[in-house]
Amino acid sequence: MHQRPHLPGRPTPRQATDEKESALSSQRPTLADVAASAGVSVSTASLAFSGAGPIAAATRQRVLDAAQALGYAGPNPLGRQLRRGRSGIVGVIVGDALRRAFRDPVSIQVLDGITSTLGPMGLGVLLIAGPHDPTDPPVDPLVELAAMDVAVMMWGGTTDDPVLSALRRRGIPTVLVEGSRHPDISVIGIADRAGIADVTRQLLGLGHTRIATVTLPFTNDRSEGLVDAARLDALEWELTRRRLDGVFDAGVQPVAIWETPASLVEHGASAARALLAGPDRPTAVVCQSDLLAAGVVLGARELGLQVPQDVSVVGFDGLDLPWFKPDVLTSVAQPLAEKGRAVGREVARLLEGEPPQSLDLPVELVWGTTAGPAPTV
Amino acid sequence: MHQRPHLPGRPTPRQATDEKESALSSQRPTLADVAASAGVSVSTASLAFSGAGPIAAATRQRVLDAAQALGYAGPNPLGRQLRRGRSGIVGVIVGDALRRAFRDPVSIQVLDGITSTLGPMGLGVLLIAGPHDPTDPPVDPLVELAAMDVAVMMWGGTTDDPVLSALRRRGIPTVLVEGSRHPDISVIGIADRAGIADVTRQLLGLGHTRIATVTLPFTNDRSEGLVDAARLDALEWELTRRRLDGVFDAGVQPVAIWETPASLVEHGASAARALLAGPDRPTAVVCQSDLLAAGVVLGARELGLQVPQDVSVVGFDGLDLPWFKPDVLTSVAQPLAEKGRAVGREVARLLEGEPPQSLDLPVELVWGTTAGPAPTV
DNA sequence: CGTTCCAATCGAATCGATTCGACCACTCGC
DNA sequence: GCGAGTGGTCGAATCGATTCGATTGGAACG
Incomplete structure (x- = not known):
């Protein structure tokens, strides 16, 4: 499991520290490489990309050019995430195997509402299957291990749900879609x-x-x-x-x-x-x-x-x-899409550090063609 | 956008470095805290969780107990990811807004095949919407910014697809589902x-x-x-x-x-x-x-x-x-599910550093009740 | 009883960024 | 002409883990 030819990931840990950095630069370039090549400090190079702080237009351009030349495609998200303490990921746990969960247009429309609200906030949706096959472990390993800032459970589940307690243990704020009222958890429901x-x-x-x-x-x-x-x-x-x-x-x-x-x-x-x-x-x-x-x-x-x-x-x-x-x-x-959007908004609130807030959306009776007076016997 | 009450993320950067570490421990505990509390070094504590290396059962238990006591729910995925150089995330780009893409059972079944193959490998699926609304930017910001080890494009798209070139620029290995044959990209197709x-x-x-x-x-x-x-x-x-x-x-x-x-x-x-x-x-x-x-x-x-x-x-x-x-x-x-599984396997191959490999799956004629002899005029 | 060897543990480097505070010229105003 | 202010840049600490190589103590062995 270790000795593969050349992984995209971490290669040999023996880097030529005292060599010229760009010598064996078959590795992916880092911000430090770009900074060196542009003749500025790493912090300045960072500023050129993030725009968080004053930087001379000329310097900025020099950094960007150097990046271009080195084939540097922007700051590595992993470094950024660690520093920021945020992954930018919202885990969405659907209540079943995907192929079953998503045969129901309900989940899809809600999920669409969620993603379309989260997207503009720079958040991504990590899809996690819920418990389905009884032979599976009761909670998907992703629930235990994946990086996520907030979790959304797409089916209310039960109060003592093992997934819910795993999230709790990890201290991940959670939004329940149509769950049972829970004291310190956000529940987005309908009437x-x-x-x-x-x-x-x-x-x-x-x-x-x-x-x-x-x-x-x-x-x-x-x-x-x-x-x-x-x-x-x-x-x-x-x-x-x-x-x-x-x-x-x-x-x-x-x-x-x-x-x-x-x-x-x-x-x-x-x-x-x-x-x-x-x-x-x-x-x-x-x-x-x-x-x-x-x-x-x-x-x-x-x-x-x-x-x-x-x-x-x-x-x-x-x-x-x-x-x-x-x-x-x-x-x-x-209101399916609205339900998804409400979830998205609640996720945003939680990320801002606000306390959980539950919400019930209204429903509306649609009188179609499949119901009428009882037959006279 | 900055001064929120108390974020789950990074708090004030002024940490009490010369104080007792556990003094103002309202922060989430880290492996270092656990190690200190268990009276071992950080490296040993790491071993206790990862199991990568020899460790005495007693020590291991001591670390685990300390973790329990501190409410430490396991190593922070962000740190692990940075160190490993891998995010464990596969970006799956669907060809449309989710609500449209997933109204088609085809995408769902393939996606299900993908997740069920990737899951056991410890990989998660990050859902990314493809280009749909003409007013949107042509490529979702997640394609540019999100951490992913491999990407899957669920619709073949065109050869000069902007999403594809963005992924290329970032150096993210990509699997195309039903795309056009591409020299150095994996394409999983059907006959x-x-x-x-x-x-x-x-x-x-x-x-x-x-x-x-x-x-x-x-x-x-x-x-x-x-x-x-x-x-x-x-x-x-x-x-x-x-x-x-x-x-x-x-x-x-x-x-x-x-x-x-x-x-x-x-x-x-x-x-x-x-x-x-x-x-x-x-x-x-x-x-x-x-x-x-x-x-x-x-x-x-x-x-x-x-x-x-x-x-x-x-x-x-x-x-x-x-x-x-x-x-x-x-x-x-x-073979929809098999297509998804094939994608999953190819993702695994790419992660191992193997060169891209394309594959065509067979199809099968199903004679149902909707076709018959031409009407005699 | 002195080596050898191995399991167990530790220290330190490292991953790739962000960000705070310090610093350095300048310019501006008086 | 001098202090204040400021735009621009840099150094260094930091995020939270993993992992390599070194160290240690004790058991096995000759």
Whole structure:
């Protein structure tokens, strides 16, 4: 693992200290080389690049020319970072393997909002996968080892999340997206519980009495199926619980609670196949995400049911799904990009040394074509 | 911008050098603090953490205990990185704003392959957006400034890409995904040209004579519509050209070439509306991606056409689109995750100091339900 | 009992920058 | 003509680790 031909990294430590520096200059040039070549001190050369301090235009140009001649592409970020005590990196931990996490447009849009806010601040996003494969270590080594000034956890997770405690141990300020309220941690959330309660009440107003609900995962173990009382007790994910509570808040006792292993169309479809096949099927299904809802609609159609004539379906997120056209999901829309931007702003605040501040964004009911009056039996 | 209350970063530079070190230890502890507290030298303390060298178990434990007591969470990555000359970071530049780039499952799956290969090697992925908004600077500042050991460009781009030259200037080894063959740069590609030629020949064999093709973007300017000779000359993206050449290779002169601004369902749909409305419509459409193909199918259905009875549609990528069920796109499947893994392996090679090595992965024809014999007129 | 050898430990150099305070000419104003 | 002020430059300390070579103590060996 050591004796490779010629690494870009550290070469042999025996540098010709008493030789002419530029003699064996196959190494990458440093600021010191540039300074020497320009005939100025290192500090002056630094000034030429950073612009932090007074410097004569001529000197500056001389340094820049020398840099050009030596093929020096600017100060080494590693040196700068060590000195500054900042890496300029924000670790973003997504709640799953990337290919699964990002099949959900929700994460993508939030991530886009985050990067577009952080970018102009000179911060980069380090992508870290969350816990997924049970054979993996519970926390990605990057969480323990990578340099980051702030961390963002893209899924609220549970309160005693090992990732969260690792970050805490390292003293890395953290922003939770849709987590549970935590005393000294920033949580950027949405009014999902109230939003779900609202849309559920609308369904009640339309005469629905047999209402089922299709939920996001309860825990990391990714199981699928009908939820009984025991399972309900085992619910760990705060997000799932909040949205479920929204249904309860409307005074509804669902005729069925179906847990899915991920927010994906196919899992909505299988939920539909299970829930809507029997004779006493529900007349409305409240889903905790739009992808699930879309899946339920597709599944219902497979069964020969019409939406919304035979069954109403509502989702959550307010996604724009081009392949769903001309139908439009009835859904509780959350401001996805704004959520990302809010995260970005909170990251900035933390970097400034401000205390954590949580925030709840509003949601908005979007009445589409997938929900309507309960069928008259 | 300077006088904030208490930053996590560098505080006041006036440290009590002649004081007791642990006196005003509100600062984060360093390895030196731990060493002092454990009564060993800094080098020994380092050994206790890195395990690189012989150390007595008892000593090691003493250091670890001291660290625990001080709340020292392990060596500061910044110091380590500077010393090692490596940041452990791989910059991945996606070809667009994240929200657009990642609406395409192709990028996501490749990215997943990359991270899952890089992760076990202790490397992290720094996400960098490619050029998208024309008002933005042509290269993201991160490309110029961020610390990275290797860069991956997720879209081949053009040969004289400004991002590529910036990386070159910085001397950062680079891996191109689906780029044009470059002498001293690693390119991980697929046999897309041959694959498209193959599927096009199949269409010929099925009696199709009027074949149109729907392409990926020609340039960064994101225009949409029929391509004339002038526009064909302006084609910059190598990827688009290769797949187009595949059609030509089969001896087909397309009755229409339609350029889309991105690989998205809706752009496929508008292509269909434009291409399939007239009386002399093509009987087959070759699309450069599956999302485009799916869009074409949906668009065709909107026009009242049946697929594949009235028009055959083939795609490229071999995606699994749950919402497209029970239909299955006829497509040229590429090994997406394997592509990502190949990128990861090549990154590893470059880090070892090996010379760049390019690679072409095979594709496989998947015959689905969206292509069939040409309609008998 | 004197060597030899090895494991364990330490000191010091080093990575590549930033930044503070000192210093040196100048110019300006009186 | 002299002190104050200032723009420009430099030296040196510093960030937090890693690592090489030297040193030490004790066990094994002849």
